[in-house]
Amino acid sequence: METSKTHHRHFIIYKPYGFLSQFKSHDSKQQSKNFLGALHDFPEGIMAIGRLDEKSEGLLLLTTDGKMSDYINSRKVEKEYYAQVDGAISAEAITKMSEGVEIGFNGKKYQTKPCTVFALESIPELPSRSKKIRDERHGPAPWISVTLKEGKFRQVRKMTSVVGHPTLRLVRVRVGDILLHKMQPGDVVEVDDLRV
Structure with missing residues (x-):
């Protein structure tokens, strides 16, 4: 360019x-x-x-x-996030997120565009966070990967909440290449x- x-x-x-x-x-x-x-x-x-x-x-x-x-x-470059969510997230919830869900944005309803979402098979190797996150003793806290080409304010957090799994930790791991x-x-x- x-x-x-x-x-x-x-x-x-x-x-x-x-x-x-x-x-x-x-x-x-x-x-x-x-x-x-x-x-x-x-x-x-x-x-x-x-x-x-x-x-x-x-x-x-x-x-x-x-x-x-x-x-x-x-x-509309791809942005990939690793999200640690509250509770054992089902394949159905992951499919819903990938197909698009309705979230609130600027006081209006917004339908997110289809995106790539999948469960991570192991805990990603990330630095520990300065503020502690609740641990597995309080129930499952699995990680998922979410790749978007849009980026509404707090979009990933809103998407996981809509399917019943609030985000505990969110880390952007990739922008394009x-x-x-x-x-x-x-x-x-x-x-x-x-x-x-």
Whole structure:
């Protein structure tokens, strides 16, 4: 993709749990929040390509190139999430999610588009989270993979809740061809390009 001759900078980060996907506070209510600017000395004009809510973690792409951001967002690039859910999730619930479910979005009903959902056969190798999650003593807490090409606010959480299995932990592990790999929460890697 052609961009202007301006030298833009691009980063891949592991957004930790409890951080907002922005770089500084926009109002006084957010003063006590954690912002991405605390992780690294990012350049002026940096922006997140898509967002992860405060309680979600994992792969987040950052750029100073607005055209690149628009390009990736408009291409409907696949985003894969690992979600740990509350309770033994049935094949029927997984099928419902993959076919599309009705969630609330901006005060209206929204039908999610078909997507890829499957149960993970083993617990994914992820860093432990700063805030503890309930353990198996309180009932099953299996992991599923959810791959979307859309990204409504808190969409995966809303989808698992609709089928009766609230999300306990949510980690984005892939955006297009870019993988989280062995990154740790708070890791920041500068890259030459964001080919997704």
